[in-house]
Amino acid sequence: MNRILIADDEEKIRRVVVAFLQDRGYDVKEADCGRTAVRAAEDFWPQVVLMDLAMPDINGIEAMSQIHRFLPGCKVIFITAYGSIESAVEAMRKGAFDYITKPFRNDDLLLRIQKALKVAELEDRVERLEDQLADRYSFSNIIGDSAPMKQVLELVRRVMGKDTTVFIIGETGTGKELVARSIHHHGPRKNGRFVAINCAAIPESLVEDELFGHEKGAYTGASSRRTGRFEEADGGTLFLDEICKLSPQAQPKLLRVLQEREITRIGGSGTLPVDVRIICATSRDPLEEVKAGKFMEELYYRLNVFPIRLPPLRDRKEDIPALVDYFIPRFNRTLGTSVVGIAQEAMELLKSYNWPGNVRELENTIHNSVLMAEEDVIKAEHLPLRIQGVRESGGKRGQMNLAEMLSDVERRTILRVLAEEGGNRTRAARRLGISRQTLITKIQAYGIK
CATH class of the missing domain: 1.10.10.60 (Homeodomain-like)
Incomplete structure (x- = not known):
């Protein structure tokens, strides 16, 4: 039930408004002065406060200021006399949501309350989503206590609070994007956008359009202006995945943008400043790509400011139990299952396998095994055959x-x-x-x- 506090020194107004709102299902409390309103808000935690701008002890603006110290999301609607509109406008500059002048129609007041509640609900939803996002890309979600992962985690800790270009190198499935997102969400640009682009997935003819956008009429079919990924990420982070697969024609254009901090849309005549943090990643050896002439040496050195190498899972198999313990409850939540653990024989098979697909392959394996488990424990028989076959020479399955x-x-x-x-x-x-x-x-x- 939505909670509304009405603060007015006129008892008649309070009585009428309280009855009107209670008839419509709202939980309503009342206060006869500013200080009483502040104390009531501390106990009642209203989503909306209807408050007279002029009250005998402290005025409405001061009462609002005190309420916002412990309820920053509370929406305050001021009730004011016609001659006090200028004060009401000033109150809105200081954080009020709206105002209504006396005398008012109850239906007009109700519309303002409903609008305030809707905004409060949307803000609450955004806050919850941001919390979920922060949890999803939390530093604690980078799982591993092995020596190679301790080195990675130390590097991530050092760079996450700095506005520095990061180059993440690792095989497919090692968690490059997870690390990139964690760095962004704990860094100085966390309130900006994280825009990811897979350089290997863009057709060569569309790379420039994808990165820099185009003006209306720039080419046949360009019926409207389109912003590119650099503009989308302005003020935030641009994640360039598989950067070594960027076409040779696009590499010098990217280098120029990194040097000049400005872009030109296709068909445009002027430049646009862009302020982005670059995090890039590759599953290839970038120096080998440079030696082979497939990647510009100057671009490599421009990007390779703070390199982080992610180890393949085969080089940190001691982390497999922790990863399994992380994945099982996660899939229980999404699949509605109740698996509590994994049998020792199954765990030994997981440790014996070489994981060419790295952590992503392990994640998919546990997803499948949680579905296949007939009881509450993942057993060896619930694992895919390719993993069971690791020790097939010594068991029945090999025969x-x-x-x-x-x-x-x-x-x-x-x-x-x-x-x-x-x-x-x-x-x-x-x-x-x-x-x-x-x-x-x-x-x-x-x-x-």
């Missing part, structure tokens, strides 16, 4: 013939689809491309419960 392996794959596929469809056999059969009766027969044959 499977082709028919047995195909049956095993079929059983696991049926288990996964049933889990994804919430146990609904009709929908599962449709997805598997078989009849419901055939699915039931297979369920019975495989002993699936």
Whole structure:
């Protein structure tokens, strides 16, 4: 229930407004002076305060100022006499949401209250989303206690508060964008935008347009002005992923922007200043790319201000248990499952595997295994066959013939689809491309419960 506080030294006005708002489902408290209003707000925590601008002890502006010290998001609507409009406007400059003049119609007052509540709700939602974003890209989400990761974390700590260009180098799936976002969200530009662009995914003919934008009529089909990624990131961070795959034609243009801190839209006649922090990343060895003539040496040195190398997962396998402990509850929340851990045999298999896809591959593996787990623990049999095969020479799975392996794959596929469809056999059969009766027969044959 929305909470509204009305502060007015005229009892008749308070009584009428309180009755009007209570009839419409609001939780309403009242105060007869400014100091009483401040004390009531401390106890009641209203979302909206209706307050007379002129009261006998302290005026409304002073009362608002005191309320905003502990309730900065509270919306204050001032009630004022016609001759005091200038004071009401001054109050809005100092933080009031709106004002209404006496005498007023209750419906007009209600519209202002509803508008104030809507704005308060949107601000609260934005704050929650920002908190979620901060949590998602929290420094604590960079998981690892191994020696290589301790070095990475120390570098991230050193640079995150500085407005410095960062070059992140690491294989695919090592978490380059997570590190980039963490640096941004803990840095001096955290209130600006984080704009990510994959340089490898842009067709060569569109690179300049994507980065710098174009003016209306710049070329056939340019029916309106388009801002590029540099302008979008102005005041924030531009993340250039796979920078070493940027086309040779675009590299000198990027270098010029980094040197001059200004861009020119395609078809434009003037330059536009841009203020962005650059964080770039690559899965290649940038120096090898320079030696091969695929990446400009001058651009490399311009970007390589503060390099951070992320180790592949195969070089920090001691971090796998911590990563698994991080992923399991996360997937429990999204999938509605209740897996509590992983069996020792399964963990040993994870540690024995070399993880060519790095942390991203481990994440997807745990996602799949949480779905496949028939009880509350991930067992070796719930892992993908490529991982079970790590020790196949010493176990039964290494002695499977082709028919047995195909049956095993079929059983696991049926288990996964049933889990994804919430146990609904009709929908599962449709997805598997078989009849419901055939699915039931297979369920019975495989002993699936």
